[in-house]
Amino acid sequence: MQRFEGRVALITGGSRGIGFAIARRLASEGAAVVLTGRKQDALDAAVAELADEFDAGAATAVAGRADDPEHRAAVFAHLAERHGRLDHLVNNAGINPIWGPALEADPAAIRKILEVNLIAAFEWTRDAVAAGLGRSVVNLSSISGLAAAGNIPFYGVSKAALINLTVQLAHELAPGLRVNAVAPAVVKTAFARALYEGREAEVAAEYPLARLGEPADVAGPVAFLLSDDAAWITGQTIVIDGGASIRPIG
Numbered sequence: 001m002q003r004f005e006g007r008v009a010l011i012t013g014g015s016r017g018i019g020f021a022i023a024r025r026l027a028s029e030g031a032a033v034v035l036t037g038r039k040q041d042a043l044d045a046a047v048a049e050l051a052d053e054f055d056a057g058a059a060t061a062v063a064g065r066a067d068d069p070e071h072r073a074a075v076f077a078h079l080a081e082r083h084g085r086l087d088h089l090v091n092n093a094g095i096n097p098i099w100g101p102a103l104e105a106d107p108a109a110i111r112k113i114l115e116v117n118l119i120a121a122f123e124w125t126r127d128a129v130a131a132g133l134g135r136s137v138v139n140l141s142s143i144s145g146l147a148a149a150g151n152i153p154f155y156g157v158s159k160a161a162l163i164n165l166t167v168q169l170a171h172e173l174a175p176g177l178r179v180n181a182v183a184p185a186v187v188k189t190a191f192a193r194a195l196y197e198g199r200e201a202e203v204a205a206e207y208p209l210a211r212l213g214e215p216a217d218v219a220g221p222v223a224f225l226l227s228d229d230a231a232w233i234t235g236q237t238i239v240i241d242g243g244a245s246i247r248p249i250g
Helices: 017-028 040-053 069-082 107-130 153-173 200-204 215-226
Strands: 008-011 032-037 059-063 088-091 136-140 178-184 237-240
Touching: 008 017, 008 069, 017 032, 017 040, 017 088, 017 215, 032 040, 032 069, 040 059, 059 069, 069 107, 088 107, 088 215, 107 136, 107 153, 136 153, 136 215, 153 178, 178 215, 215 237
Parallel strands: 008 032, 008 088, 032 059, 088 136, 136 178, 178 237
Antiparallel strands: none
């Protein structure tokens, strides 16, 4: 299927992991993708891989911090010059510098999490709308935003707020734009390594589907929500958790 032929998609945090899997999926269906990320070398490698797999114009990238207004301005200037349009936005960039109980968390680190995971996602969306965003937005939340999040408490708080922001923006931007979210469980990426490294079998045993997620498991649902196949879906969060949320209690 070429559901994204002739369309342009912006993916924040797109150099690796889930973001890169989304970029690959969209490019495989005809999209031109623009990636952001903090590290230029990682972005260069991602762009080169997509060029080898698809074509030389499949991807471009702009390096910078997700919560930096100057970086956002540079990205939208690049989009205007390179493509002259933007159809889809994926707010994937996220951080979690805190591990441990909420009551022991450093306030400065809490603010940073909220700045990147929540406020930056809002700012990317607002700037994209101002730049003429044409079709749809998907926000990357987490199952940690749907329940207590153990030792990543403020990551969960930020992702819960992102789910609510998804609903709010879906309401405000309808009918012209659709805004949805996905909430993955543990996916095998470098970002989530601390949640499963050295005990993958033990963690996977808690999932009815008996394995951890792979980045491609998230990319498929994101592509669906961005596409016209989801034309009558907005303000929703799809849980992608290998069945974890259906486990019996007790």
